[in-house]
Amino acid sequence: MTTTTEALTRADFQTDNDVRWCPGCGDYAILAQVQRVFPTLGIPRENFVVISGIGCSGRFPYYMNTYGFHTIHGRAPAFATGLKINRPELSVWMITGDGDSLSIGGNHLIHVLRRNVDLKILMFNNQIYGLTKGQYSPTSEVGKRTKSTPMGSLDHPFKPLSVVLGAEATFVARTIDREPKHMAEMLRRANDHKGTAFIEIYQNCNIFNDGAFGHLTDRKGKKETQLTLQHGEPLLFGKNQEKGIVFRNFAPEVVDVEEVGLDAIHVHDEQAPLAYHQTLAQFTAPELPTPIGVLRAVERPAYDEMLNAQIEAAVDRRGRGDLTKLFNSGDTWVVGER
Amino acid sequence: MTQIVGETLDPPAAQQGAGEERESVVIRFAGDSGDGMQLTGSLFTHTAALVGNDLATLPDFPAEIRAPAGTLAGVSGFQLQFGSTKIFTPGDAPDVLVAMNPAALKRNTDALERGATIVVNVDAFTERALSRVGYDVNPLEDDSLSAFQVLEVKLSSMTIDAVEHVGLGRSDAERCKNFFALGLVYWMYGRPLKHTLDWIAGKFAKTPEYVEANQAALKAGYHYGETAEIFAHTYRVPAAQIEPGLYRKVTGNEATVMGFVTASQLSGLNLFLGSYPITPASDILHGLSNYKEYGVRTFQAEDEIAAVSAAIGAAFGGSLGLTTTRGPGVSLKGEAIGLATMIELPLIIANIQRAGPSTGMPTKTEQADLLQAVYGRHGESPTPVVAPASPTECFHMAIEAARLAITYMTPVMFLSDGYIANGAEPWLVPDPEDLEPIEVEFHTEVEGFHPYMRDPETLARPWVRPGTPGLEHRIGGLEKEALSGDVSYDPHNHEHMIKTRAEKIARMANSIPDAEVFGEEEGELLLIGWGGTFGALRAATMQAQRRGMKVSHMHLRYLNPLPRNVGPTLKRFTHVVVAELNNGQLRRLMRDEFLVDIQGLNKIQGLPFKVSEIMARIDELLA
Numbered sequence: 001m002t003t004t005t006e007a008l009t010r011a012d013f014q015t016d017n018d019v020r021w022c023p024g025c026g027d028y029a030i031l032a033q034v035q036r037v038f039p040t041l042g043i044p045r046e047n048f049v050v051i052s053g054i055g056c057s058g059r060f061p062y063y064m065n066t067y068g069f070h071t072i073h074g075r076a077p078a079f080a081t082g083l084k085i086n087r088p089e090l091s092v093w094m095i096t097g098d099g100d101s102l103s104i105g106g107n108h109l110i111h112v113l114r115r116n117v118d119l120k121i122l123m124f125n126n127q128i129y130g131l132t133k134g135q136y137s138p139t140s141e142v143g144k145r146t147k148s149t150p151m152g153s154l155d156h157p158f159k160p161l162s163v164v165l166g167a168e169a170t171f172v173a174r175t176i177d178r179e180p181k182h183m184a185e186m187l188r189r190a191n192d193h194k195g196t197a198f199i200e201i202y203q204n205c206n207i208f209n210d211g212a213f214g215h216l217t218d219r220k221g222k223k224e225t226q227l228t229l230q231h232g233e234p235l236l237f238g239k240n241q242e243k244g245i246v247f248r249n250f251a252p253e254v255v256d257v258e259e260v261g262l263d264a265i266h267v268h269d270e271q272a273p274l275a276y277h278q279t280l281a282q283f284t285a286p287e288l289p290t291p292i293g294v295l296r297a298v299e300r301p302a303y304d305e306m307l308n309a310q311i312e313a314a315v316d317r318r319g320r321g322d323l324t325k326l327f328n329s330g331d332t333w334v335v336g337e338r
Numbered sequence: 339m340t341q342i343v344g345e346t347l348d349p350p351a352a353q354q355g356a357g358e359e360r361e362s363v364v365i366r367f368a369g370d371s372g373d374g375m376q377l378t379g380s381l382f383t384h385t386a387a388l389v390g391n392d393l394a395t396l397p398d399f400p401a402e403i404r405a406p407a408g409t410l411a412g413v414s415g416f417q418l419q420f421g422s423t424k425i426f427t428p429g430d431a432p433d434v435l436v437a438m439n440p441a442a443l444k445r446n447t448d449a450l451e452r453g454a455t456i457v458v459n460v461d462a463f464t465e466r467a468l469s470r471v472g473y474d475v476n477p478l479e480d481d482s483l484s485a486f487q488v489l490e491v492k493l494s495s496m497t498i499d500a501v502e503h504v505g506l507g508r509s510d511a512e513r514c515k516n517f518f519a520l521g522l523v524y525w526m527y528g529r530p531l532k533h534t535l536d537w538i539a540g541k542f543a544k545t546p547e548y549v550e551a552n553q554a555a556l557k558a559g560y561h562y563g564e565t566a567e568i569f570a571h572t573y574r575v576p577a578a579q580i581e582p583g584l585y586r587k588v589t590g591n592e593a594t595v596m597g598f599v600t601a602s603q604l605s606g607l608n609l610f611l612g613s614y615p616i617t618p619a620s621d622i623l624h625g626l627s628n629y630k631e632y633g634v635r636t637f638q639a640e641d642e643i644a645a646v647s648a649a650i651g652a653a654f655g656g657s658l659g660l661t662t663t664r665g666p667g668v669s670l671k672g673e674a675i676g677l678a679t680m681i682e683l684p685l686i687i688a689n690i691q692r693a694g695p696s697t698g699m700p701t702k703t704e705q706a707d708l709l710q711a712v713y714g715r716h717g718e719s720p721t722p723v724v725a726p727a728s729p730t731e732c733f734h735m736a737i738e739a740a741r742l743a744i745t746y747m748t749p750v751m752f753l754s755d756g757y758i759a760n761g762a763e764p765w766l767v768p769d770p771e772d773l774e775p776i777e778v779e780f781h782t783e784v785e786g787f788h789p790y791m792r793d794p795e796t797l798a799r800p801w802v803r804p805g806t807p808g809l810e811h812r813i814g815g816l817e818k819e820a821l822s823g824d825v826s827y828d829p830h831n832h833e834h835m836i837k838t839r840a841e842k843i844a845r846m847a848n849s850i851p852d853a854e855v856f857g858e859e860e861g862e863l864l865l866i867g868w869g870g871t872f873g874a875l876r877a878a879t880m881q882a883q884r885r886g887m888k889v890s891h892m893h894l895r896y897l898n899p900l901p902r903n904v905g906p907t908l909k910r911f912t913h914v915v916v917a918e919l920n921n922g923q924l925r926r927l928m929r930d931e932f933l934v935d936i937q938g939l940n941k942i943q944g945l946p947f948k949v950s951e952i953m954a955r956i957d958e959l960l961a
Binding site: 015019044045046047048049051054061062063065066067068069070071072075077078079081082083084085086087089092108188227276280307308310311312313315317318319320321322323324326328330331332333334335336 | 584585587599603612632633637647653675773810813823
């Protein structure tokens with residue numbers, strides 16, 4: 001029985017259940033990082049709760065030796081909200097996928113973000129439906145040929161970070177299954193954020209959509225396609241960090257750093273006005289490098305904290321309620337013996 | 339709180355010795371939805387309760403917030419019956435109709451029986467208003483109302499005169515006319531003005547001119563009755579023989595709110611409500627939102643699905659999870675209720691039914707969600723169902739719903755309906771000491787723990803709060819292995835789990851009371867009902883019994899599982915009739931379970947049963 005946090009290791013967060021994702025799935029790498037990072041967060045194991053929806057990602061809680069809840073398709077944000085309101089001391093992590101959170105669960109995702117409930121949301125984006133065996137997802141590119149779209153898909157895809165920024169999420173980040181160190185850093189940042197922290201994790205489905213992010217993970221090419229964000233640092237990329245981003249009339253432009261000078265390069269600011277983060281969220285390689293890291297991290301009171309503060313305020317104002325008070329409230333009258 | 343003791347409430351001097359005594363009276367106030375008829379009716383109700391009458395009310399308002407003025411669609415009504423004996427229903431037909439305009443008269447004339455009194459606001463009977471509702475001839479001027487005693491009162495103009503000294507504008511002054519009408523009816527029935535005068539003073543404390551004007555209108559109406567001598571009769575309704583104690587007037591929804599707050603206190607669990615606004619359930623959301631100091635957390639979710647999901651999340655965390663809605667909301671919640679059945683956590687779904695399907699008739703009552711409550715989910719997912727029979731009973735059945743959900747670790751349906759949700763009656767406030775605590779045990783013992791081990795008696799699995807060291811485990815919608823709760827696709831395990839979940843609900847019959855049989859335990863006719871039809875069925879049964887007929891009444895509060903004595907009781911009567919406001923849903927359930935040829939008495943008009951409709955059926959069967 002583990003009640004302290006000191007001795008926790010990765011093994012403490014592993015379960016006996018056989019992991020049933022396909023061999024080679026990007027989910028394994030994510031599971032490994034979460035199991036490595038959780039013991040380092042200073043939180044007792046029993047206070048972690050992992051909540052998922054439906055899809056390949058939905059199986060995640062079964063492999064984490066914490067309290068876990070595999071809920072229904074798309075609704076995990078609502079279950080997590082109900083739990084967090086009632087048990088604010090718990091560290092609640094929500095696992096979802098591009099279909100679960102942006103298709104069937106799109107409504108709940110935007111509302112949990114606007115409320116800023118203190119949850120950590122990891123969205124595995126593989127741009128395909130895996131568990132139902134290969135239909136296109138709301139993040140699949142136009143023209144994608146799948147079992148349900150033999151002539152190519154017609155729907156314009158969501159850019160997940162653009163959607164969540166539209167809901168004014170307070171913490172928005174992106175990482176990649178193949179970048180374990182970066183992922184661990186993002187998990188820690190999410191943990192430290194008070195409010196809803198949303199991380200999009202590019203995750204390779206090697207069965208139905210293999211190589212969807214190959215251009216971002218390929219060792220040779222990735223320096224040209226990834227834009228690694230650091231708060232207070234200029235937006236640089238390229239093999240030798242020789243390229244930079246500037247904004248002219250709000251439009252981003254790739255420039256040669258040597259030509260314009262380092263001072264001219266736009267400096268990343270996690271607290272900048274929303275429009276800047278929205279512009280970053282539109283960057284897609286190869287036209288503009290795909291941003292990796294924390295796009296936005298701002299402070300706004302968390303919903304669960306405010307709700308519980310109202311409970312305390314009501315108790316302060318009217319005294320704690322009990323049955324005698326309850327039954328004697330309102331317009332009452334006494335009927336005497338006749 | 340206003341503490342009022344009975345003896346200070348003797349009828350006013352004007353009434354002493356005068357007036358004909360009546361056992362009970364039915365009044366209906368009807369006007370435009372902007373005329374304040376709901377308020378007028380509520381205030382009359384309040385005074386009737388305070389002078390010691392028993393009573394029942396029936397608000398009847400349009401779904402539109404403000405339908406166009408003067409139209410039939412915009413007529414809002416409030417009916418109440420008050421009396422010196424036990425009152426079971428708001429009454430079949432009004433003895434008095436107060437009609438504020440031609441639309442109100444036209445909409446309600448059919449409800450009246452010969453001899454009824456109609457008070458009309460004659461000022462509103464203009465040519466334009468009459469033609470608007472299709473009166474070619476002014477009904478006050480032909481003999482179409484000859485069966486009734488019609489009292490033409492210049493309600494608008496007299497109100498304007500009465501409040502002239504306050505200096506309000508003409509239209510503001512005219513809006514006080516509902517108080518003039520109320521004052522007049524108070525005079526007819528010898529009611530004191532004090533409580534309404536006090537209410538006005540409190541309500542409009544910030545605008546003294548409204549206090550002055552409304553009080554003046556109320557008194558003017560009363561004095562008009564006294565001096566005009568146009569009334570053939572006044573009536574006296576003595577106080578009822580009511581059990582002594584502390585009383586409070588409650589609607590069904592208010593009693594539901596109190597019941598769930600009480601269940602939270604009795605169980606020591608924080609109450610969490612996840613809800614999405616929907617008529618007629620929204621008042622429970624509004625009500626519970628005002629009980630924050632009792633630890634009640636309310637969450638207005640983005641939709642019905644999020645509302646129930648959040649309630650399940652709360653239950654997972656160890657709170658008392660509740661969601662409130664009506665039928666279509668239950669449809670949306672169906673998947674989540676299936677999950678709650680699978681993970682075996684307590685959850686209460688309160689369905690305040692109204693006429694359906696789909697949007698149906700938003701403000702009209704119906705009992706057509708029973709089969710949905712019992713069966714309306716995917717897979718084998720047995721769900722217990724309880725149903726209060728009256729506004730005040732909502733309190734007790736809300737506590738019962740919570741007790742069953744917690745004891746058996748299961749979702750429970752609480753089925754109320756628009757009729758009892760909005761109807762009001764006096765409620766004998768209980769003594770907290772008399773209420774049984776609800777036992778809750780959170781499992782903390784690590785040794786020998788399995789998430790799906792079961793209590794041998796109830797078959798409930800343990801409730802473990804996240805945060806408990808050493809008991810980390812996973813739950814979810816995939817089928818569970820019988821003991822460990824691990825995911826299992828084993829065919830025999832699945833069948834075992836389906837049967838176990840069904841057996842758990844069936845065993846609930848061990849901890850619910852037998853159904854009360856009102857009247858003899860055997861006889862010619864057993865009337866069975868559930869929910870808000872109680873009053874009409876009980877009143878009809880009493881009438882029949884007084885006439886020497888062998889009729890008994892069994893009203894079911896527990897619909898799944900049914901109480902143990904239901905089956906044997908059916909077999910002791912020649913005729914069994916299930917009366918319900920649907921096309922025969924309980925009847926179907928009972929025929930299925932007991933193989934008895936049960937007949938139906940069904941009404942699907944968005945309206946409650948009249949006592950006379952039940953009597954007609956009794957006569958037909960036994961005469």
